[in-house]
Amino acid sequence: MSNPIHLPIVKVTVLEDRALVERRADVVLPAGPQRLRVEGLSPLAVDRSLQAQLTGGTVAQARVSRTWKEKPRGESARAQWTELRRRVEDLEAEWKRAQVDVQRLRARMEVVHVAREDVLRAIAELSGAGRAKPESWHEQLETVRKETASVEDALQRAHSHVQEAWQRLVEARAALLQSEQPEQQLVTAAELEANHPAGGTVSLRVTYLVPCAVWRPAYRATLAPAEGGEAVTLECEAVVWQRTEEEWKDVELLFSTARPTLGASPPRLMEDWLRLRDKSEQEKHTVEVSIREEVIQTTGEGGASQTESMPGLDDGGEALTLRAAHRVTVPGDGAPHRVPLFQFSAPAASELIGYPEHSPLVHRVARFDNRGPAVLLAGPVDLVRSSGYVGRSQLKFTGVGEKLKLGFGSEDTLRIARLVDSKQDTQRLTGKRTRTHQVKLFLSNTGPRAEKVVLEERMPVSEVEAVEVRLLQEQTKPAPAKVSEDGIVRFELAAPPRSQQELAFAYSVASSAKVAGL
Structure with missing residues (x-):
């Protein structure tokens, strides 16, 4: 079982496109071989650059380990969760009210249908008895028709409201479910196999390279x-x-x-053939001259050393x-x-x-x-x-x-x-x-x-x-x-x-x- 150790960063050497980080502290170790775990390293640490030194002891092996762990929730996460929960509750209440409106309109539609059947039944009974009232029946049927159209239109809008409220409720529940999931973070540590014959308070030093600096x-x-x-x-x-x-x-x-990271290698040798020939009569009587702009290659006041082939x-x-x-x-x-x-x-x-x-x-x-x-x-x-x-x-x-x-x-x-x-x-x-x-x-x-x-x-x-x-x-x-x-x-x-x-x-x-x- 590894003993977790926290080593603070005490020294950083920033290079042209990376940095060398040094962690160092005094730790108390028991005598004999043991496994140490230095936590808090950057997830970008270069594995092959890891080095560890232990005063008075030896480090047989050092490697970088990375594991995913649940990130502890902070105050901002709890505040965001409360806001989502409140929104879900409001949408649930709105969806229930929309369903109640649909049920009320359906009941009203049934009453309108009953009234229409009553008007039609009265028309049939009075017509058979010879007491026809066409003007009154026409007015009653027109009233029933207008009420039916109004209730159908309201019922259609109520159904649309129910669907929209349900869609928003589904999205809010999904967001709430996602926010309730524990956020993962990548924990990087250096695992060391160390051996100290005497034990006690010793100095432990860990160095590694990181990019993005x-x-x-x-x-x-x-x-x-x-x-x-x-x-x-x-x-x-x-x-x-x-x-x-x-x-x-x-x-x-x-x-x-x-x-x-700049490698040094000798230049590749290639054959370079030189051939001699006699000048032509025209070349003997002509001197080729060209005008060119030239930069004075000095440092300080006169100019700067040219490093165009190696930017930085x-x-x-x-x-x-x-x-x-x-x-x-x-x-x-x-x-x-x-x-x-x-x-x-x-x-x-x-x-x-x-x-x-x-x-x-x-x-x-x-x-x-x-x-x-x-x-x-x-x-x-x-x-x-x-x-x-x-x-x-x-x-x-x-x-x-x-x-x-x-x-x-x-x-x-x-x-x-x-x-x-x-x-x-x-x-x-x-x-x-x-x-x-x-x-x-x-x-x-x-x-x-x-x-x-x-x-x-x-x-x-x-x-x-x-x-x-x-x-x-x-x-x-x-x-x-x-x-x-x-x-x-x-x-x-x-x-x-x-x-x-x-x-x-x-x-x-x-x-x-x-x-x-x-």
Whole structure:
């Protein structure tokens, strides 16, 4: 016979799409082999993941058992049963009253039939005696006919009422019978075959995996003035959903990016034949060139590591475990619950940046270092300034100490207009083609305060000698502050109050006659 034991949940490790639940407590056991039954497990517990440990003893076997038991009735069930019982009683009384009405109408119909027979008998007797009264007989027969029609119509309605009342009574009795049936619930327990040589108070630990639990990181960034400049306070939280039919009450909560179900297998080797051939005369005199958009593959400020083939949490390829700041209670209602993890403040350098190619708006962008105790996983971030909530953005994967940037909304007083013009020139002798791109930017400041604005444009970068990309310095005014190796041209401008200024930016793409594809 198994001894029932209740072990509370003390620790939960939430993975990407499941959770590892740990139950632990001190129990008193007698010496020798025995069977233990740990009740209260989730019905969704994965059987093969069950593990049990007993200090000072051994657990020979552990398995998950599931049985159906009658669920105890609560106050709500009794109130619902009383309402159904009252409805059944009312319908029974209504059905009986309807039957009484039918019997009364049938008796009335018999009286009408007797009256009609009396009228017909009187007509026969008086006609034989020579005392005919046709006017009186016609009136009496008309009265009997009207009464017969009225009683028949009422009797038909009474029969319909009886049938309807009976149908409602049958449905109510069926509902009452169904509510009186005991509700079943699935009781899940862990059955252990344990052995403790000495007995006494020992520590029993049971762990198992459950699905229907998930977590994702979320952030809140606040940009505020600080001594000597500005500072960003970043709060990291974990949003947890769980519907495991267990309540995680006052538990130690951990969040992991590990994927225990992800199998690792070497790639399958396949034959790859390489063949050489001589180029044709046309291929010898032609260079195939194509223009492509390329995303810079970095973390932190430059971008994010790409994990399109593996959706979910982006941990940079290394499993991480984050711990909640305090014990947490997460009910199994399937609703999102936010759990604080950590927060930090870091000095920030903010500037107004515009990307005219994408938007006419100018945004406040702050750059700061990750001074938190752990890396920042990719996730949504709520943006807050001194004026309040300004929007939501996406935080990229950022390592500890790495620099990142966040945009804190646009400035309403600054706008950018962009005009693009291009022309191509071909030399007749050499066939060299030169395409010139001219971009005009108009920056407007309608506010009463002077601002420093940074505008970033881009130009293509050539990877072959047959194509040359050159910034036209004489047509670019004012001169750019920086041109990166990726083709990002940075302009730093001073926008006086209530002013408008023009910026010219030009570059050329020169290619020889044998280049094809541009």
